[in-house]
Amino acid sequence: MRFRTQDIMPPPIVKLIDAARRYTSSPGFLNLGQGLPGHVPPERALVALRDRLSHPATHVYSPDEGMLELREELAIYLRRTSKIDVNPQDELVITAGANNAFAGAMMALLHQGQKVVMPTPYYFNSVMAVEMLGGQVVEVAGLKGFQPDPATIESAMDDDTCAVFLITPNNPTGAVYERNTVDRIVDVCIERDIPLISDETYASMIFDDATHYSPRSRRDAIDHVITLGSFSKDFGMSGWRIGYVIGPEEFIQEYLKVQDTITICAPTAGQLLALEVLKSGLDFIEDELRRLGLLRELAYLRASEIDALELERTKGTFYMFPHVKGCEDSKRLVLDILQSTEMLVLPGSIFGASGEGHIRLSFGPLTPEAVDEAFDRLAGFFKEN
Helix, strand or coil, rough: CCCCCCCCCCCHHHHHEEEHHHCCCCCCCCCEEEEEECCCCCCHHHHHHHHHHHHHHCCCCCCCCCCCHHHHHHHHHHHHHHHCCCCCCCEEEEECCHHHHHHHHHHCCCCCCCEEEEEEEECHHHHHHHHHHCCCCEEECCCCCCCCCHHHHHHHHHCCEEEEEEEEECCCCCEEEECCHHHHHHHHHHHCCCCCEECCCCCCCCCCCCCCCCHHCHHHHHHHEEEEEECCCCCCCCCHHHHEECCCHHHHHHHHHHHHCCCCCCCHHHHHHHHHHHHHCHHHHHHHHHHHHHHHHHHHHHCCCCCCCCCCCCCCCCCCCCCCCCCCCCHHHHHHHHHCCCECCCEEHHHHHCCCCCEEEECCCCCCHHHHHHHHHHHHHHHHC
16 A cells, blocks of 8 residues: 555654653653643542533534533633633634644645745644645744744745744743744734744743743734644643634634544543633642642753753743753664663654754653652763763
């Protein structure tokens, strides 16, 4: 057989977890590879969902666009946290995660051979989606602090550009994009009538003096911005596969064709759980984010003690993206770390050419004791190598 997908890279995390399989059964194995938070949804929300599991409505399809009550609660939450206004009736769709939302947006927007401009380092699943649909990713290098460069983004656009894609706070770097930078990119997109896709999955995970800025909060940009989000990280719902996409009504009507074709609707039980968290669990989520902030401080403190790591302190997410002195093959380095320390980290090269020489560390699911242990092992590894 000949498959359309043969020339697309396989999911790199899956391949690395396969490589780590011989170590995962070890009681000392540490996984700093997958992007997972360290908490699950609040008990009150889980109890409320359990009470609904026997109800027939939990086991049938929701409307394609998602439960109206969830969309209404989410619209209120986003107005409070991101200063964006969205009509829950016709500008918002609940999706099976943010990956599903991005792939669906590409299916609605991307014509064969068109281009999507992405600052690097980028999120590899988004690249896979573009290439799977016959599009091309145009990588553009960023500036100091992993900030995107509006001038480089503009120069990368041409008549075949169908979208610009930003993730802020960023995966893999943790960078929170500055408002002025985002606004300059929005201005270019409006001028050229090109949609800006803004992935804001980590919008609640901001620290230090940073502020998350959503480009949809600009009233003049509403017709040019598509916003993606997820309940996976801040709500601890990775396995429930609930996300959302926001856009102008015209886009949403086209997106719903994709939604009905690919998933029909997001999982009903997951929607119910997300609704319960929004209604009764936000205090718990805020406590968990404060805990994550303390864990982040410890991780940066311990990383600063390792001379081999050149680390830019960013202000969002639970990722660190240090450059490793002298590293020219991050995939080889990651395998060496795995074999020597029974610890999985990700190679920077899977996040684009500018990621080579870096590694991504995900400390979200760790305890403080595990953070100490992880950096003890890294320090020992680099001392011997």
